[in-house]
Amino acid sequence: MLRKMFVIFGVSDILWMVFAVSQAFKVDMFPNEYKIFAQIGDSVSLTCSATGCESPSFSWRTQIDSPLNGKVKNEGTTSMLIMDPVSFGNEHQYLCTVTCKDMKREKAIRDIWKMNLICLVNVNK
Numbered sequence: 001m002l003r004k005m006f007v008i009f010g011v012s013d014i015l016w017m018v019f020a021v022s023q024a025f026k027v028d029m030f031p032n033e034y035k036i037f038a039q040i041g042d043s044v045s046l047t048c049s050a051t052g053c054e055s056p057s058f059s060w061r062t063q064i065d066s067p068l069n070g071k072v073k074n075e076g077t078t079s080m081l082i083m084d085p086v087s088f089g090n091e092h093q094y095l096c097t098v099t100c101k102d103m104k105r106e107k108a109i110r111d112i113w114k115m116n117l118i119c120l121v122n123v124n125k
Contacts, residue, residue: 047078
């Protein structure tokens, strides 16, 4: 009986270690909404952050690999894609890719792997 208990505890320790390692490297994107509405001329920032990685490498792209029409600012474990001013050229689905050593994660809004930026024209101006 003691031998069976040792095997069970040993397996649970290994499973716990595998679970902890798999949860260590995580990527989040903000704002975390599927659609972002912005008026032409506004400023929009998308932020991608990595946890569980000391020196992540970031890259941004659109779903169809169009030009980003924005500036990327990387600072530590965070990367920002800043679109200022927003124009119709920014209407795309954006993805953030984070590399940590030999691991790579892609993130977008609500885990659907894309974010829509929809530009609106204010006709009252």
